[in-house]
Amino acid sequence: MSDTISEPTDLRGPEEHDIRGQIVVAAAEHFRRYGYYKTTVSDLARAIGFSKAYVYKFFASKQAIGEVICGQCLDRLMVEVKEAVHEAERPQEKIRRLFSTAAKAGLNLWFHDFKLYEIAASAATENWAPVGRYERQIEALIEEIVIAGRQSGAFERKTPLDETTRAINHALRPYMHPLLLEHNLDRADSAPLELASLVLRSLAP
Amino acid sequence: MSDTISEPTDLRGPEEHDIRGQIVVAAAEHFRRYGYYKTTVSDLARAIGFSKAYVYKFFASKQAIGEVICGQCLDRLMVEVKEAVHEAERPQEKIRRLFSTAAKAGLNLWFHDFKLYEIAASAATENWAPVGRYERQIEALIEEIVIAGRQSGAFERKTPLDETTRAINHALRPYMHPLLLEHNLDRADSAPLELASLVLRSLAP
Structure with a gap:
């Protein structure tokens, strides 16, 4: 996990749900602007301000977000x-x-x-x-x-x-x-x- | 024009028609086998045994043959x-x-x-x-x-x-x-x- 990005580590039910929702909203915005095909999970993570590993805690793949x-x-x-x-x-x-x-x-x-x-x-x-x-x-x-x-x-x-x-x-x-x-x-x-x-x-x- | 390939040069009506027909038949066979997208006019000419320049005498482009x-x-x-x-x-x-x-x-x-x-x-x-x-x-x-x-x-x-x-x-x-x-x-x-x-x-x- 990148040490330049602060991320919540204590994941309980509602918070986890919030973070998933945040990722989805940011990803949808990103896909709309740059397209789905050429966006990678790394691109998404960078745009949202999370590490790639952190995004993978919530979604197994780009398709899962899609x-x-x-x-x-x-x-x-x-x-x-x-x-x-x-x-x-x-x-x-x-x-x-x-x-x-x-x-x-x-x-x-x-x-x-x-x-x-x-x-x-x-x-x-x-x-x-x-x-x-x-x-x-x-x-x-x-x-x-x-x-x-x-x-x-x-x-x-x-x-x-x-x-x-x-x-x-x-x-x-x-x-x-x-x-x-x-x-x-x-x-x-x-x-x-x-x-x-x-x-x-x-x-x- | 390639000098290793013999090609008729005197093009009159019916013969011209025959050669166009020959190119179309050979091209259709080639497209069927190798696909249309990745075939070039050079590939076609080589497969038929004509020079590329000679094929272009009859068809302006691959699309024209298609x-x-x-x-x-x-x-x-x-x-x-x-x-x-x-x-x-x-x-x-x-x-x-x-x-x-x-x-x-x-x-x-x-x-x-x-x-x-x-x-x-x-x-x-x-x-x-x-x-x-x-x-x-x-x-x-x-x-x-x-x-x-x-x-x-x-x-x-x-x-x-x-x-x-x-x-x-x-x-x-x-x-x-x-x-x-x-x-x-x-x-x-x-x-x-x-x-x-x-x-x-x-x-x-």
């Missing part, structure tokens, strides 16, 4: 999508909001405001845990909307629920998945709503 | 998709064939048999001319199927034709576009048909 950041971002994204969906009353409007908000929030997160694309790309390529969690949450949200729409009589009930849910997920995926969205940027404004309309025509009773 | 190969592949792919679609009688079956054949033929071309993924990736990223042509042909084919389905009464006629065509194209695209297909390989067997079924539900009158 996964926490990725998880926090996807949690925020999910909150945004759920709020937009739950604000709408009619099931049809819920479907439209799902498509438009998921695409818009993804664009903001990965390509505009936060520039966390490199983390998202690693997460998607290497199938980090938060990605699988997010995908399951989106699937559950689609199922919830379809069930509510079927119960209210707004949506058809002939197609098996799991097939309908999966197919809507296939249609939405290219505008949620950062590596797919990257190649759909030129149509990311119009396509999600046109797909939502197609999905709604498919759901008509 | 574009011809890409165009030939997409033409074959288009023939395969059109045949599958035109063989089917019912408009519903045409939609199913469109989705399944486009995905299967793309998989074979870019990932299995031909290993031309690197050319396809460059073509898609840099928007080479054959890609735009292929996309317009696919859009025209979708429109043709929808019009025939509307005329026969199999498909609804309320939605504007261009919106229906575009939306089906959005749904199909992730399984046609090599850079998107790359991230959909795990679902490339089942998703195209589930999307086709969703599209058919959306087209029901």
Whole structure:
């Protein structure tokens, strides 16, 4: 451990949690500015003012830090999508909001405001845990909307629920998945709503 | 020009065409084996037994050769998709064939048999001319199927034709576009048909 850097050594529960949080906040800022790929744990430690060994006490690797950041971002994204969906009353409007908000929030997160694309790309390529969690949450949200729409009589009930849910997920995926969205940027404004309309025509009773 | 390599120097129409063809065939074989990215025009010339200067008489760059190969592949792919679609009688079956054949033929071309993924990736990223042509042909084919389905009464006629065509194209695209297909390989067997079924539900009158 570097002797020029003062570090707390007595790690108990809440403090440990605070220091992890501090590292994550500083790392996210650093990744945003310099990118995820070319940043090393040494760079991060230097930027935060900790030694590399000290950072390794809290995180086994750069990826472990990336996964926490990725998880926090996807949690925020999910909150945004759920709020937009739950604000709408009619099931049809819920479907439209799902498509438009998921695409818009993804664009903001990965390509505009936060520039966390490199983390998202690693997460998607290497199938980090938060990605699988997010995908399951989106699937559950689609199922919830379809069930509510079927119960209210707004949506058809002939197609098996799991097939309908999966197919809507296939249609939405290219505008949620950062590596797919990257190649759909030129149509990311119009396509999600046109797909939502197609999905709604498919759901008509 | 190398004096160890004998090359025809009198270039008239048909011969010139033959030599271009020879270079393209040899280059495609070379790209398949060694990849497109790391092959140079010098490598190609050496493999074919021509001088680099001689290859440059026919093609301005490696990309120019790549574009011809890409165009030939997409033409074959288009023939395969059109045949599958035109063989089917019912408009519903045409939609199913469109989705399944486009995905299967793309998989074979870019990932299995031909290993031309690197050319396809460059073509898609840099928007080479054959890609735009292929996309317009696919859009025209979708429109043709929808019009025939509307005329026969199999498909609804309320939605504007261009919106229906575009939306089906959005749904199909992730399984046609090599850079998107790359991230959909795990679902490339089942998703195209589930999307086709969703599209058919959306087209029901």
